[in-house]
Amino acid sequence: MPVLMYHSVNARPLRATRRLAVDPGAFADQMALLADRGFTPVPVSTLADRPGRLPARPVVITFDDGYADFHERALPVLDGLGFAATVFVTTGWLADAGTQAAGAPLDRMLSWPQVREAAAHGIEIGGHSHSHPQLDQLPDAALDDELTRNKGLLEDRLDRPVTTMAYPYGYSSARVRRAAARAGYTSACAVANRLPRDEHVLALPRLTVRQGMDLGTFARLVEGDGVLRTYAFDRVLTKGYAVVRRLRYAVRQAGS
Template sequence: MPVSAEPALLPGRPLCSPGPSPWVVMYHSVGDCSHDPYRITVSPRRLDRQLRWLRRRGLRGVGVRELLTSRARGAGQDLVGLTFDDGYADFVLHALPLLRRHGCGATLFVLPGRLGGDNAWDPLGPRKPLLSAEGIRHAAAEGIEIGSHGLTHVDLTRVDDALLQAEVRDSRTLLSEVTGADVHGFCYPYGRLHRRAVDAVRAAGYTYACATDPGHLTGLLALPRVHFGENDTAWRLYLKHRLRRRPVEGV
C-alpha cells in the first residue's frame, strides 16, 4: 500500500524507532550458481530456505520503504528489508513466486538505461538478461517496490558531476515513466558512495538510498545492507542477524 512521506522519513532525519537498527538484506540474481565468479547468484532452492528461515523466526521480508515507514512509526520490529539489485530477468521467473509463497515483499533496484539488456559491467561473469520495461511493470503490479540503481551501473565515486547527475536524476525520471508511479529509493552501484553522490541523491528527491558498507556516512541516504548468498545456511543467517550494524543516524 502506498504510504505518504512522513517527517521521520525525510532524507537527513534519523530513524525514530527503538530497538535494533533496521535489517536490510541484499540479493542480486536468482538462478544457476554453477558459474558465479562474483558470487551474486543464489539458487531458488537456497532462497526458498532463507525465506523459510526468516518466517520461522517470526520475521517477514518487505520492501525498504515499507520497512522504514513502519520503523519511523515505532513498529516493524518483525520486518526485514529484502532488496534485489540490478533487475535481472530471473527475478520474475524465480524470486517472485518464492516471495509470494512466503508472504514477503521486496525492493527491486533496476537500471532504466539498460532495459532488456544484460550485465555488461561484469567482465568475468556469464551474461545475464535484465528485465524489460514490461517485466518491471509486472513486478510492480505484484506489489514489488521499484527503485533506481542508476542508469547504467557505473561507479558514482569515479564520475564527473554531469554524469553523476544523469545517473541519479534521470534514472528516477525514466523509472517513473516506466511504472507510472513515484520512485522513492536509490541503490548505489557496487555499493560505493561518497558525500558528492549522497548530495546528488538528496537533490534528486529520493527518500532513502541503500549502500553496502557506507563507512562513516550513515542515515536514510546511506543505509547499510548485509549480503545473502548461496553459502548462507541457517547458522550463517543467525550470525548475520546477531551481528547487525550500528544504528542509522542521519547524513
C-alpha cells in the same frame, strides 16, 4: 533490523555474477526461515517514510541490478509468502531498453513488462542508476544525469513515484548522497555489511547474501549474531578501498 542484499537467484549463474548468486533452493529456504521466525519484510522506503510504524520483527529484502531470474525464481517465492521486497533496477541494462540501452549487463535482465508485473505484485521498484557506473568517480553533470534519467524512466514507465535507490557496487560519498537527494530520493542503500544503527537514510547498510552461505549462518545474521565475524574481511577491504577511491577522485579532479 537486517537489510539483506541479493543479486541473482540462479543455480547456474554466469561467471560474472557467480560470487553473488544464490541457489533458488537456498533462497526459498532462507525466506521460509524468515517466515518461521516471525519476521515481517518491509520495503526500503518504509524506513524513511514510516520509521515509527515498523512491525515487531522487521526485515528488508533487496535485489540489485534487475536480473531476469528475480521474476522467474524469486518473485514466486516472495509472492507465495506475501513478502514485500525492493528491487533496484538499472534502466539501461533492461532486456528491452532499446535506444536507452547503456552499460554492459552481466546476465539476462528483466524487461519493462516484468518490472511492471513485479510492481503490480507489491514489489517496491527502486533506482540503481542508468548504466551502472561507479557513481563516486563521475563528474557532477554525469552523476546527476545517471540518477535523474534512471528515476525519470522508472517513474514514467511505472506511473508512480520512485523514492529509493541503491548505489552501484555500494560506492557512494557525501557528494553522491547529495546528488541522490537532489534527484528526489528520500532513501538509499549502500553495502557496509553490518546492521543499521543511526545511519542517514541515504546511506543504509546492508548484509550481502552470497553463494555458499549456509542456512545456519543466514539464521545467525538475521538474528543479529556474528555479523562482525562473518563480514570481517569484507569490511577491511571496503574501508581500504574507500580511501583509494577518494584519492583517485581527487587526483582526477586536480587534473581536469
